[in-house]
Amino acid sequence: MNWQNAIVATLNGVVVGWCCRSRRRNYIPFLFVMPDMQGHGIGARLLNRMEMILELEGADRVLLETPADNVRAVRFYERQGYQILALRTEARSAHEPFMSVHLEKELHPFDGDIGED
Numbered sequence: 001m002n003w004q005n006a007i008v009a010t011l012n013g014v015v016v017g018w019c020c021r022s023r024r025r026n027y028i029p030f031l032f033v034m035p036d037m038q039g040h041g042i043g044a045r046l047l048n049r050m051e052m053i054l055e056l057e058g059a060d061r062v063l064l065e066t067p068a069d070n071v072r073a074v075r076f077y078e079r080q081g082y083q084i085l086a087l088r089t090e091a092r093s094a095h096e097p098f099m100s101v102h103l104e105k106e107l108h109p110f111d112g113d114i115g116e117d
Helices: 042-056 071-079
Strands: 007-013 015-020 030-035 060-066 083-093 096-106
Touching: 007 042, 015 042, 030 042, 030 096, 042 060, 060 071, 071 083
Parallel strands: none
Antiparallel strands: 007 015, 015 030, 060 096, 083 096
């Protein structure tokens, strides 16, 4: 993972969460918050900040995916404005199919000038 494309949340100097994006795509492959810190808005803030960065770069949508059996994560993303695009199966092995939910959110890209006041 390239940490130049990541945002890290800390509490009292301890990393409690992070969000990372792909370098050349509007895709967020990782959003993690320590289990005992979940439910305090950290994930929502990290995700929102990453979306703002993408908007400043001109992105009009962002994609992500999560395991289909992680219902809590799917519901979290839906509360953040993401829409389910597809449910996909990827075989890890013949005996362990992996289902993932692919989600998308429409962004509002920045189209002005950033000037000094």
